[in-house]
Amino acid sequence: MKAPLLYCFCFFISLNAIAQKATVKGIVTSQNSPVENINIKILGTNQSTKSGSSGSYQFNGIPPGNCDLVFSGIGYQSKRIRITLKGDTTLVNADLLSLASDLNDVVITGVNRATQLRKSPVPIAVLSKKTMDQNVNTNLIEAIVKGVPGITAVTTGPNVSKPFIRGLGYNRVLTLYDGLRQEGQQWGDEHGIEVDEYGITRAEVVKGPASLTYGSDALAGVINMIPYTPNFEDGKLKGDFTANYQSNNGMIGSSLGLAYIKNDWKYTFRATGKTAHNYQNKIDGLVYGTAFREYNLSASARVDKTWGFTKTAITYYDNLMEIPDGSRDSLSRRFTRQVLDDGDDIKNRPVVPESELNTYSINPLHQHIQHYRFYNTSQFKFGTSDLNVLIGGQQSVRREYNHPTLPSQAGLYVVLNTFNYDLKYNLPDFAGIESTIGVNGMYQGNRSKAATDFPIPDYDLFDIGAFYFAKKSMGKIDVSGGIRIDRRNINWGDFYVGTNAQTGFGEQVSPNNPTGKLQFPSFNKNYYGLSGSLGLTYNISEKLLIKANIARGYRAPNITEIGSNGLDPGAHIVYLGNRTFKPEFNLQEDIGIIAYLKDADISVELFNNNIQNYIYQSRLTDASGNPVVIVPGNLTYQYQQSKARLYGAEISVNLHPRAFKWLSFNNSLAYVVGLNQNQELLNKHGRDAKYLPFIPPLQVRTEIKATAQKPVGIFDKPYIKIDAAFFADQDKFYALDNTETFTSGYTLINGGIGSALKTRKGKNICDIFLQADNIFNIAYQSNLNRLKYFEYYNRSSNGRSGIYNMGRNLSFKVIIPI
Incomplete structure (x- = not known):
């Protein structure tokens, strides 16, 4: 009898607890x-x-x-x-x-827990979809470059932009999609980011070493691209349709997004298509080999419960993109095209017909990139603690077609499979300390398929790292820091390359094949890294704060740096690696002062970055100083390793006078110097070897914007803006072996108008944006534009060298809510 009574008592107690x-x-x-x-x-x-x-x-x-x-x-x-x-x-x-300030915004990248910007000592910038929509962007990275001081990009035409943070890029910048690291052969010069730009609603950028949280490849920082998560009334189906046209290369983009919420479930779907013909400028006309066609699909499902949440998502990216090589007729400077394999003479090719320059058709020499991603992210709550789990799989398929006599035969054909795992446990607060412990890493397997060129071997990679991170608020001071240990193993077996008897091209063969040569001897090595950070924010007042941070980063050499020995046909570069390379380590100090005044926001950030075992590319030359040509029509680069130092500053002054709420005047400056500290090269070559490659010049951006504070007819808060982007001469470049040359400065003037259109009842009809980049059609070359160096003559008939950047570009975008 007692047992049933006890059971009933407990039952009613539990019901009472639930009811409360x-x-x-x-x-x-x-x-x-x-x-x-x-x-x-x-x-x-x-x-x-x-x-x-x-x-x-x-x-x-x-x-x-x-x-x-x-x-x-x-x-x-x-x-x-x-x-x-x-x-x-x-x-x-x-x-x-x-x-006007964004210091109260909450970020999730590089801080382990949601944290206000003002409380994080690590330099972090946030870019909203609203800001991205108000600029002309040919890809997502370009949008981030325009919106965040200190971020630049190495470009290969309008559809490939590789992000750089404070002068460092490639495998030193870790890109994330919804917190999952993006893996897609990012070692290549012309390998872009495989993400749908219309599906991103927010980007968070960590400027500085983030190895503490993410391990190798976050030496320079992190860019986290965050997709849309619906948050509206239950039982509703909502969405948007985006249409975008750009005049310079005839880019046509459209994207349909849908979202549905029912009870605790949230669903999203997006489909995107983009196509463009060759871009143009007033020096080169239409630039042959820069057309592209891109498709994207994504879907997700998320459920939120009292125990936490779980989200499963899938994405698909498909891009057909031409491969420019810059070959021209010596007198007319018109672009030419390759029609032969054996016997090809890059200076004696036929001229490209006008009909093939202004077409949306993709020419036979192109890249085909596909990326598949499936992942699950979950949070499980345990009182005041929680466990966060992120598990994902992705596959990157890259084909580069470079054989005009056999267009269906890929020169490069690699498939990269990656499994990512990330577990973080946010411990209960103890004595006001918020602590996180975690372990994350990945497994990778890369395989060449039916290809003819093999710049890298088939390899396997395994990463694992464990970390501890803590932060504490003590009145006006917020302190955070942590420590991490990493291990990476990379290995491959003997890789033989021979000759296909039918085609005469190269192919992967077995060791006993009579035509086979050992191109990649076997390799197996472990790399270890110890990283960490310590920083504080001193909130002098609500309107003035000081941030200081010191961080040690770690990066294991990537596959091309230690294993490459062959042609990448898309980059037109023969890469030569060095298997004796050591991991890179850096120590970066940051200090920043941020003031939020009555009519202005002022931010000053200074940094100093010392790198041990810095790896970079340099053109290979013979004893006479002439470029080494292993494959005709292609450059040869040898990887080098030395010490390096980068230092610089970013300054922002944003005026928003309260007496004129309709007016904003935003200004930013970014400056970085990269010094090569290879003493042997400096003693031998002096200034030619003094600086690092791919360092951006001094940049100043300024924007004046007027926004109506009340509706004007059907136009809700219409705006008009004009901005100028000034780029100084870059005379601090890596001149050894003509790897880089002097780049003249330039100023670009851009403008735009936009508004939301609403009915009298306040219902949103659409958002429209009309914008113009390079209004005065200035002919310029960025020192970060790889096409600048696509030149095969010592002199030209018009005194110009290489390919110029995009000319005037008008953009019209409309976003229609559903």
């Missing part, structure tokens, strides 16, 4: 208008959410008692509200003060 769970909901507004995408967090717990399109939010299953709600978001002063819950529904509305 409270609900908190409300609406977030600013200036009497609802505000979406505001972060709402319950302090002392791991529960957070965002306001929807109507400004509404809701928490369920909250234990009764006292708690604090914190509201924060880009452009708004954070607000803290203390409430008492009694087991029913509590209504908490919040009206936020509008600000």
